Amino acid sequence: MSIEGVLVNSPRRRRPVALTTGIALAVLTVSLVAGCTPEEKDVASAGLGLVPVPTDVRVDGGGAFVLDADSTIALVTPEVMAPDVHHVGEELAERLGTATGFDLPLGPAVDGAVGEIRLELVPDTEVVWERDGLLDDTGVDAYELTVDDEQIVLTATSPPGLFRGVQTLRQLFPPELEATTVQEAPAGGWTAPAVTISDEPRFAYRGAMLDVARRFYPVESVKRFVDHASTYKLNALHLHLTDDQGWRIAVDALPELTEVGSTTQEGWEPGTGDGERWYYTADEYAEIVAYARDKYMTVVPEIDGPGHTLAAQASLGSLTCDGVPTPLYWGPEVNNPIVCASDENLGNVQGFLETVLASVAGQNPGPYLHLGGDEAPSPPGWYQSYAEAANEIATGHGKTVIGWHQWGASEELPPGALIQYWGVGERLRGVIGGEATNADLVDVQAALDKGARLIMSPADRTYLDMKYDEDTPYGLEWASRITLEEAYDWDPATELTSPDGKSTLADESDMAGVEVLLWSDRSYPDSLAGLPTSTDVFVPVDTYTDFMLFPRLPATAEVAWSEQADRSYPDFRDRLVQVSPRWTAAGIGWNQVADVDWAP
Numbered sequence: 001m002s003i004e005g006v007l008v009n010s011p012r013r014r015r016p017v018a019l020t021t022g023i024a025l026a027v028l029t030v031s032l033v034a035g036c037t038p039e040e041k042d043v044a045s046a047g048l049g050l051v052p053v054p055t056d057v058r059v060d061g062g063g064a065f066v067l068d069a070d071s072t073i074a075l076v077t078p079e080v081m082a083p084d085v086h087h088v089g090e091e092l093a094e095r096l097g098t099a100t101g102f103d104l105p106l107g108p109a110v111d112g113a114v115g116e117i118r119l120e121l122v123p124d125t126e127v128v129w130e131r132d133g134l135l136d137d138t139g140v141d142a143y144e145l146t147v148d149d150e151q152i153v154l155t156a157t158s159p160p161g162l163f164r165g166v167q168t169l170r171q172l173f174p175p176e177l178e179a180t181t182v183q184e185a186p187a188g189g190w191t192a193p194a195v196t197i198s199d200e201p202r203f204a205y206r207g208a209m210l211d212v213a214r215r216f217y218p219v220e221s222v223k224r225f226v227d228h229a230s231t232y233k234l235n236a237l238h239l240h241l242t243d244d245q246g247w248r249i250a251v252d253a254l255p256e257l258t259e260v261g262s263t264t265q266e267g268w269e270p271g272t273g274d275g276e277r278w279y280y281t282a283d284e285y286a287e288i289v290a291y292a293r294d295k296y297m298t299v300v301p302e303i304d305g306p307g308h309t310l311a312a313q314a315s316l317g318s319l320t321c322d323g324v325p326t327p328l329y330w331g332p333e334v335n336n337p338i339v340c341a342s343d344e345n346l347g348n349v350q351g352f353l354e355t356v357l358a359s360v361a362g363q364n365p366g367p368y369l370h371l372g373g374d375e376a377p378s379p380p381g382w383y384q385s386y387a388e389a390a391n392e393i394a395t396g397h398g399k400t401v402i403g404w405h406q407w408g409a410s411e412e413l414p415p416g417a418l419i420q421y422w423g424v425g426e427r428l429r430g431v432i433g434g435e436a437t438n439a440d441l442v443d444v445q446a447a448l449d450k451g452a453r454l455i456m457s458p459a460d461r462t463y464l465d466m467k468y469d470e471d472t473p474y475g476l477e478w479a480s481r482i483t484l485e486e487a488y489d490w491d492p493a494t495e496l497t498s499p500d501g502k503s504t505l506a507d508e509s510d511m512a513g514v515e516v517l518l519w520s521d522r523s524y525p526d527s528l529a530g531l532p533t534s535t536d537v538f539v540p541v542d543t544y545t546d547f548m549l550f551p552r553l554p555a556t557a558e559v560a561w562s563e564q565a566d567r568s569y570p571d572f573r574d575r576l577v578q579v580s581p582r583w584t585a586a587g588i589g590w591n592q593v594a595d596v597d598w599a600p
Contacts, residue, residue, distance in 0.1 A: 043571065043575060044571050044574035044575040044578065046059050047193070047578075048172070048193070048195070048575070048578075049171060049575045049576075049577075049578025049579045050168060050171050050172075050575060051171070051232065051554045051557070051572070051575055051576065051579050052232060052233060052554075052557055052558035052560075052561035052562045053558060053566055053567060053571070053572070053575070054168065054197045054198070054199035054562075055198055055199045055200055055562070055563065055566065056197065056198040056199065057195060057196075057197050058195065058196040058197075059193065059194070059195050060148065060194035060195060060196065061194070062149055063148070063149030063194060064147075064149060064191040064192060064193050064194060065148065065149060065151070065152055065191060065194070066115075066149075066189050066190065066191050067096060067100065067102070067173065067189075067190040067192070068102070068115065068189070068190070069102050070115055071096075071104055071115040071117065072104065072105055072106075072107060072110075072113065072115065072117070073089050073092060073093055073104050073105070073106045073107075073116075073118075073119065074106075074107060074108060074109035074110065074113070074116050074117065074118040074119065075089050075107070075108065075109070075118075075119050076108075076109050076118060076119065076120040077119075077120070078121065078123060081121050081123070081158075081159060084159035085119055085121050085159060085162065086106065087159070088119060088159055088163050088166060089106045089119055090106065091163070091166060091294070092117070092166050092169070093105075093106060095166070095170055095177070096117075096173075096177065096190075098179070098180060098181075098182075099178065099179040099180075099181070099182060099183045100177070100182070100183070100185070100190055101182040104117075113151065114150045114151065115150075115151070116150075116151045116152070117151070117152040117154070118151060118152065118153045118154065119154050120153060120154065120155045120156075121155075121157070121158070121159065121162065122155055122157055123158075124139070124157040126139065127139035127140060127157040127158060129157075129158035129159070129160065131293075132298070132366050132367060133367060134367050134400065134416075135204050135205040135206075135235055135236060135298060135512075135513070136204045136205070136512065138200055138201045138202070138203070138204045139157065139158075139200065140157075140160050140161060140204070141158075141160050141161050141164045141200065141201050141204075141233070141235065142156060142157065142161050142198075142199065142200035143155065143156040143161040143164055143165035143168075143197075143198075143199055143200075144156070144165075144196075144198050144199075145165050145168055145169060145195070145196070145199075146195070146196045146197075147172065147192050147193065147194050147196075148194045149194065152169065152192065154166065154169060159296070160235070160296040163230075163295070163296045164199070164201075164233050164296075165199070167230070167231055167232070167233055168197060168199065169192070171579070171582070172192035173190055173191070173192050174186045174190060174191070175581035175582045175584075175585050176585055177190065177585075178582040178583075178585040178586040179585045179586065180586065183585075201233065201561045202560065202561060202563050202564075203492070203511065203512070203513035203514055203560050203561070204512065204513060205235070205418075205513025206233065206235050206236065206513050206514060206515075206557070206560040206561060207234060207235070207238050207300065207455065207513065207514070208225070208228075208229035208234045208236070208515065208516050208517075208553070209238035209239075209240060209302075209515055209516070209518065210222065210225050210237070210239060210240065210518055210520075211240040211243075211465075211517075211518060211519040211520040211521070212240065212241060212520070213240050213241060213242055213243035213245060213246045213247070213248055213304075213311075213520075214245045214246065214265060214266040214519065214520050214521040215265050215266065215520035215521065215523050215538075215541060215544075216246065216248060216262075216265055216278040216279075217520075217541050218541075219280070219284050219287055219288060221541050221542055221545070222239075223291050224542060224545070225237075225518075225545060226288075226291055226292050226295055226297060227295070228545075228549055228550075228553060228588075229297065229557075230295035230296070230297055232553060232554050232558075232561075233557060234297065235297050235298060236298050236299075236300050236368075236513075236515065237292045237297045237298070237299050237300065238300040238302060238370060238517075239288075239300070239301055239302060240302045240304070240519075241301055241302055241303060241360075242261075242302070242303050242304050242308070242309070242311060243304055243311065244308050244309070244310035244311060244329050244331075244333075244334075244336050245264055245265055245266040245310075245311065245329060245330055245331075245521070246261065246264055246265055246266075246278060246279075247261030247262050247279065247311040247315065248278065248279045248280055249279065249301070249303075249359075249360060249363070250279060250280065250281055250282050250285070251355065251359040252282070253355050253359065254315075254316065254352075254355055254356065256315040256316055257311075257312060257316070257356075258279040259315070260311075260314055260315040260325075260328070261312060261314060261315040261328075262277070262278045262279035262311075263278065264278075264311070264328050264329065264330040265278060265330065266332060266520075266521045266531075267332075267524065267531045267532055267535065267538065268330055268535055268538075269328075269330050270328055270330075272535050282363065286363065289363070289364060289365065289366075293365075298366040298368065299364055299366050300366065300368045300369075300370050300402065301364050301368075301369060301370065302370035302372055302402075303357065303360055303370070303371065303372065304371075304373075304374075305338075305339060305353075305371065305372050305376075305386060305390065306338040306339045306341060306349075306373075306376050306378075306382065306383060306387075307334075307336065307338045307372070307373075307374065307375045307376030307378075308334070308336070308375065308376075309338060310326055310328075310329040310336055310337075311328075311329070312339070312352075313325065313326040313339060314326050314327060314328045314329065318345075318348040318349075318351075318352065319340060319348065319349065319352060320339075320340050321342060321344075321345060331531065332521060332531060334375045335375050335377045337377075337378060338376045338377070338378040338382060338383070338386070339352075339382075339386065340382070341381075341382035341383075341386045342382065346385050346389070349385070349386060349389065350389045350393075353386075353389050353390050353393050357390070357393045357394055357397060357399075358393075358397060361394070361397035361398070362397075367398075367399060367400050368399060368400050368402050368418075369394045369397075369399035369400070369401060369402070370402040370403065370420075371387075371390045371391070371394060371402070371403050371407065372403065372407075373387065373403040373406050373407035373410075374404035374405075374406045374407075374422070375406075376406070383409075384410065384411055387403075387407065387410040387411075388410070388411065388412070391410065391412065391417075394414070395414045400414075400416045400417065400418065401413070401414050401416075401417045401418070402418045402419070402420060402455070403417070403418075403419055403420065404420050404422060405419050405420060405421045405422060405423065405440060405444050405447065405454075406443050407419060407443075407447070408443040408444055408445075408446045408447025408448075408450070408452065409442075409443045409446055412450065413447065413450040413451065413452050415451065417447075417451075417452045417453075418452060418453055418455050418512050419444065419447040419452045419453070419454055419455070420455040421444055421455065421456055421458065421495075421496070422457045422458065422459050422463070422517075423440040423441075423444075423458060423459065424458065424459050424479050424480065425460055425461065425490075425495050426460050426480065428440060428441060429495070429496070429497070429498060429499055430498070430499060432496065432497065432503050432504075432505050433498045433502060433503025433505075434498075434503075441505060444496070444505060444506065445505060448505075448510060453510055453511060453512040454496075454506055454510055454511045455512055455513055455514070455515050456492040456511055456513070456514045456515070457514070457515045457517055459479035459480075460479045460480035460482065460486070461482065461486060461487060461490050461495075461556070462487070462514070462515065462516045462517055462556055463479055463482070463517050463519065464482065464487070464516060464548050464549055464552050464556075465517070465518055465521070465522060465548060466478075466479055466480060466481060467481050467482075468482065468483055468484070468552075468591060468593055469483065469593075469594075472591075473525045473547075474522055474523055474524065474525060474539070474544055474547065474548065475522050476521075476522050482552065483593070483595060484551055484552055484555055484573070484576075484593050484595065484596065485573075485595070487555040487556055488552075488556070488558065488567075488569055488572055489569045490559065491559075492508070492511055492514055493507055493508035493511070493564065513560060514556065514559055514560035515560075516552075516553060516556040516557070516560075518545065518548060518549060520541070523538060523539060523541065523544040524537045524538045524539065525537060525539075543589055546588045546590055547589055547590065547591050548591075550583055550588055550590035550591060551576055551580070551590060551591065551593065551596075554576065554579065555572065555576075558572060573596055576596070577596065577597070577598055577599075577600065578600075580592075580598060581600075
């Protein structure tokens with residue numbers, strides 16, 4: 001059957017996007033006139049490699065839009081939003097122009113124009129977008145996209161929605177569009193098929209974490225990671241900035257933290273950097289924040305504590321009980337000694353937190369501050385004293401607190417706190433509702449009882465430093481080996497429900513969103529053989545990142561964006577085969593996993 005006028009993904013919107021056009025009705029009319037009744041059909045078989053799968057897609061039988069040197073980008077927006085809409089237009093012009101060589105001008109809309117790509121912002125009083133506000137409204141990212149043989153119209157109620165729609169529009173054009181140099185036009189030209197798409201995410205918070213503490217990522221590599229994440233509509237960049245093996249953010253009032261604490265990486269003892277600097281200056285960090293904001297990603301800085309703090313303890317004797325800095329650490333172990341938060345030393349710890357968190361809050365316009373809190377084995381009283389001080393200071397600087405799920409054991413949590421669950425679901429779901437007490441589940445329950453919501457990051461689904469299979473050259477497997485299917489085929493809403501469905505610790509109403517994570521402590525081959533004897537075995541961070549993220553990053557991104565009922569692994573796998581040439585064109589060194597037939 002022809003795909004003309006076929007509905008390829010059913011509408012199940014929680015809140016309709018109040019946008020313009022009436023084009024959906026027009027397309028439906030075309031299908032009925034043609035004698036083709038709309039029916040359910042997966043997006044992949046319609047020839048659309050769209051990831052994440054949109055909420056609602058209708059394929060029209062009309063002619064395709066042809067992008068050429070005479071095409072234009074038109075901006076329709078209230079004046080107050082004009083700078084942001086102009087920015088999205090510039091982003092689109094660059095994306096479409098790099099590979100085609102076209103210089104696409106931005107200007108006002110022209111009625112009846114052929115070859116126009118129109119970006120139209122239609123404010124909705126029910127959708128409130130603040131540039132650096134909380135990620136708690138899915139309507140902010142909603143958009144509608146229509147394509148026919150004369151023009152493209154992308155409509156949203158806020159600038160982030162326009163930006164998310166641009167990511168979908170990119171996927172409608174040929175894969176060669178993703179190349180970083182001018183390409184010869186593919187057969188048939190630079191075309192996009194006639195479609196109507198309405199789309200809105202399932203979860204408002206959709207994050208990607210990058211561990212720059214155990215392995216330092218230069219600024220350009222962080223930007224590359226942002227490009228990867230934002231392409232698949234993720235909107236939070238969680239930076240793990242401090243750990244035992246390194247301190248990566250400058251704090252002017254405590255220069256020792258970078259003078260000493262940044263001189264190691266896991267497997268890289270002091271002196272192996274040959275004079276390299278392994279931290280971000282204030283200007284470099286501001287560059288990262290600005291780049292993420294341009295992609296409508298909110299930076300979530302993490303200052304881990306009271307565990308994972310040996311880099312800080314090696315820099316400042318005030319964090320140890322005897323006043324003597326600890327030796328620098330570049331090993332692989334966790335559960336190392338925490339900062340000394342005894343009654344006698346608590347004042348020093350509070351002073352440290354006030355100085356550091358004030359500095360970090362000032363460098364991050366976003367609303368969040370991640371305080372860590374996992375794998376802290378020392379006295380519980382010290383943990384509580386540290387957590388109380390950190391919570392009070394972070395909120396005093398206007399930040400919403402995020403912590404790993406162990407932070408739920410804090411005696412009090414600030415209003416609006418988010419707790420990041422990283423348990424191994426395959427091991428924990430079986431004991432939900434049982435008599436046995438599991439520490440991870442107790443901490444999650446404690447957090448929920450205090451009014452916190454969850455960011456879902458089960459380690460056996462979202463920790464993309466885990467190996468794909470036994471042949472993966474990098475990474476670990478303590479949580480699981482995570483195949484593409486395992487990264488995709490799970491539901492956050494039931495992750496904390498017992499296998500028999502009778503006991504639920506948390507459901508979707510308790511969840512703020514989903515986050516995918518890339519730890520960097522095993523970015524070298526043969527990871528289980530211990531630390532390498534030479535830094536020569538470490539692959540470049542971009543090589544490690546590309547291989548471990550692709551194809552699994554798009555999988556988790558779809559988990560975060562698309563409704564569970566709209567998703568199926570066979571359909572996703574087929575769409576991913578259509579998407580993969582884009583990675584090759586973009587120069588991404590992806591892993592051609594064996595359980596997918598990548599032949600077109």
